[in-house]
Each structure stands twice: as C-alpha cells, then as structure tokens.
Amino acid sequence: MAAADVAIVGGGLVGLATALQLLEQRPDLRVIVLEREDDVGRGQSSRNSGVLHAGLYYTPGSAKARWCTAGKLRMEQFCEENDVPLLRNGKVVVAVQPDEIPRLAQLAERARINGVEIRELTAEETHELEPNVTALAGIHSPTTCATDFGLVAQAMARRIRAAGGEVRTGSEVASIDQQDHRPIRLNSRTGTIEARAVVACTGLQADRTAREAGVELPERILPFRGSWLRLKPEKRHLIAASIYPVPAPGLPFLGVHLTPRVSGEVWIGPNAVLALAREGRRPWSIDVRDLSDALGFSGLWRLARQHPSVAFGEVFRDLWLRATIREVQRYVPEIGIDDVERGPWGVRAQLTHRDGGLVDDFRFERQGRILHVLNAPSPAATSSLMIGDELAGMVAGAL
Numbered sequence: 001m002a003a004a005d006v007a008i009v010g011g012g013l014v015g016l017a018t019a020l021q022l023l024e025q026r027p028d029l030r031v032i033v034l035e036r037e038d039d040v041g042r043g044q045s046s047r048n049s050g051v052l053h054a055g056l057y058y059t060p061g062s063a064k065a066r067w068c069t070a071g072k073l074r075m076e077q078f079c080e081e082n083d084v085p086l087l088r089n090g091k092v093v094v095a096v097q098p099d100e101i102p103r104l105a106q107l108a109e110r111a112r113i114n115g116v117e118i119r120e121l122t123a124e125e126t127h128e129l130e131p132n133v134t135a136l137a138g139i140h141s142p143t144t145c146a147t148d149f150g151l152v153a154q155a156m157a158r159r160i161r162a163a164g165g166e167v168r169t170g171s172e173v174a175s176i177d178q179q180d181h182r183p184i185r186l187n188s189r190t191g192t193i194e195a196r197a198v199v200a201c202t203g204l205q206a207d208r209t210a211r212e213a214g215v216e217l218p219e220r221i222l223p224f225r226g227s228w229l230r231l232k233p234e235k236r237h238l239i240a241a242s243i244y245p246v247p248a249p250g251l252p253f254l255g256v257h258l259t260p261r262v263s264g265e266v267w268i269g270p271n272a273v274l275a276l277a278r279e280g281r282r283p284w285s286i287d288v289r290d291l292s293d294a295l296g297f298s299g300l301w302r303l304a305r306q307h308p309s310v311a312f313g314e315v316f317r318d319l320w321l322r323a324t325i326r327e328v329q330r331y332v333p334e335i336g337i338d339d340v341e342r343g344p345w346g347v348r349a350q351l352t353h354r355d356g357g358l359v360d361d362f363r364f365e366r367q368g369r370i371l372h373v374l375n376a377p378s379p380a381a382t383s384s385l386m387i388g389d390e391l392a393g394m395v396a397g398a399l
C-alpha cells in the first residue's frame, strides 16, 4: 500500500495546479495525483477554447473576478517558462444590434471595476482594428491571449515530477474512505493509497465524488457540450483577434465566438447543449446513468423554462450548421457555409441548483480532511494556478 501526505484525485488543470502549488509551498510533503485516463488533462482541460481570459465578465469581488486576472498573468509566465506557446492576439467583443449596446457598456463598466485593461470602440474603430468584422460598437481587450491548455497540463505534470511529486495515470479512484483519526483510504485499480488529506478535482464527476464520499449535495453537475467548427485555411486571415458577441444575459456561456488557436487554426464556437453523456467518446454518445441523472433533476427543467429561446436555439444551431453560420455572419459576414468544417467538441461541468440557477462562482467544500472542488467552470483553466494556490493553502493549513 502506498502512502502520501496529500492525494489529489483528478489530473486536470485544477488538480495538477494544486499539486504544483502544494509542492512549492511545502516541498517536504509527499504528493500524489491520481488520474483515471492514461494521460493528464484529457478532460475539460484540453477540450476548451484555449483562451487566457483577461477577466471582463465576472461579478466584481467574486473568486472568478479575483483569480482570473491574477491567474492569467501567472499562466502567461508559466507558459513562457515551460515553452508552452502563447498567442498574444487580444480580443474584441462586438455589439451588432442596437439593444446590445447598453449591455456592451455594462460589460465595459464591469471590466473597469475588475481592473481589466479595455478600450471602448466605435463602429469605425472596430472596423479599423478588424476590417472584416461588422459591428455597431466594440470593446477591445488587448491583453486576452490564447494557449494550448493540453500542453499546459503536460508541463504541469513534468514540473510536479521534477519537484518530487508523483503523477499516476490509469488510476481511477473508485472510493474514498475517511474515518476519524485514521489515514484516508483511496481505492483505485492501481492499488490502495493512504493519505493524510485529499483534494478531489474530478471535473464532470465532482458531484458524484462528493456524494459518494458522504457530502450531502442538493446541487448536481449538468454537462453542457460545446462543439466547434473549423474555419478553412483560406479564410483564417479574416480575423486577427478573438471575436466575441455580447453574451446573453443570465447565462455563463459567452456565445459563439471566433478563436484563433496557437496552432494557426481558427475555431468557431462553442455552442452549449445538454450532453447526453458526461464523458462520451462522440458528441452524441449516450450514457444511460448520466442521461437519467440529468432528466430526473428538477434544475434542468427549470433552467430550460427560464431560458427557452437559448435552450432550443442552441440545439437547433447544433443540428443545423447553417444556423450557426447565420449567427457568425452577424459579425463576420464573409464567412459562408463552405468555409467551415465540423471540428472538435468538449463538455463543460456546471454545478446547478434545483431551482435551475447555475452556480456562478468557483465552489469548494471541505469535508473533514477532504476538500472537494465542486464547481470549476471557465475561466478555471486561466485561473488554475490561483485556484491551486488557494486549495494548496487550505490543505497545508489543515495538515
């Protein structure tokens, strides 16, 4: 049986960053990361837009607002130090209808309160910056940039090993058993591990991990799939910065955007539809347990009732490519149906209340010597080093 001071369940960016920060704060500790897949970062952490968010959107004072801005600076530094590519191309949020202009102004105000550098743009200024983008007004965020978070996860695993920690892949934790005054036992396919403290960072499985360990949790993770289209190479020149619409009010999703990638590709998306499996191999994979969990949860139906046009519009656009293209043509008219092909997809883990409200901020819960990360949606990749710092501090303090 292996022994550790701290076992971290889940080798996504949150788990890896926690291990890394823990080893930095307390190099004397034995830290082990247990990841179910055969490599780290295979979940949400590599299947995302790759944007290092500057921090425009988040409720002032929230953990998201505080850690995104600081986390982005640390993530940029981490990328530079570990040879992970960065694309410093900025971002423009565009209003294309008159009713979006007040919401754009509110977003600019929020960005200023959050201390994020922005410039408000007229239609002409937006056109000067991005000649192929049509808008009534815009916000330029020059410091937004992009990376490949899958490579970030790999680099974090290397750094953990170099600092004396262990990253064990192919190691699905089946149960976590905590009894008073005894080490916590984690049972996995690769054996049993005893640890003095545990941090559970299981992303799409976070609610189940917590419940199975004995936490009473009325909320549930709803999985929202986001699919992208890829712009064909001959049209990539159309934009330089990431181009985002004004987000729909009341939901944390940022709308279908265009994102240049560090690879040179440009992705369009992601949309947001209920995933029929939390971790399916294909976009339309069905997992009976996941589906019945979602359909039997009152929060899902209340959410759909509260946002019917978004719910049905997203499914419609997902099925019918032309509808997504029409959406994108509102701000980049030159993109046609023949200029795109279907691209990758990822599934977001979103903790949801029974009344249909989405838990907006990051959320952790302590259960004795186990710390559960219950909600770490976007911008958790950008903020991961700050989240890791916070979690590491909480664990180190408890030991």
Ligand SMILES: Cc1cc2nc3c(=O)[nH]c(=O)nc-3n(C[C@H](O)[C@H](O)[C@H](O)COP(=O)(O)OP(=O)(O)OC[C@H]3O[C@@H](n4cnc5c(N)ncnc54)[C@H](O)[C@@H]3O)c2cc1C
Residues within 6 Å of the ligand: 009, 010, 011, 012, 013, 014, 015, 034, 035, 036, 037, 040, 041, 042, 043, 044, 045, 046, 047, 048, 049, 050, 051, 052, 053, 171, 172, 173, 174, 201, 202, 203, 204, 205, 225, 226, 270, 345, 346, 347, 348, 349, 376, 377, 378, 379, 380, 381, 382, 383
């Ligand atoms: C479509 C999409 C676009 C996004 N775009 C952005 C963006 O541009 N910028 C940004 O900052 N954020 C973005 N995000 C959010 C970001 O990717 C996530 O918030 C972040 O990756 C969460 O990391 P995590 O470690 O919590 O979860 P994950 O990366 O999902 O990691 C959880 C890990 O736990 C493992 N696991 C689960 N159960 C077990 C078990 N029992 N035993 C062992 N291991 C287990 C899983 O295999 C997985 O590797 C996006 C997310 C999605 C899905």
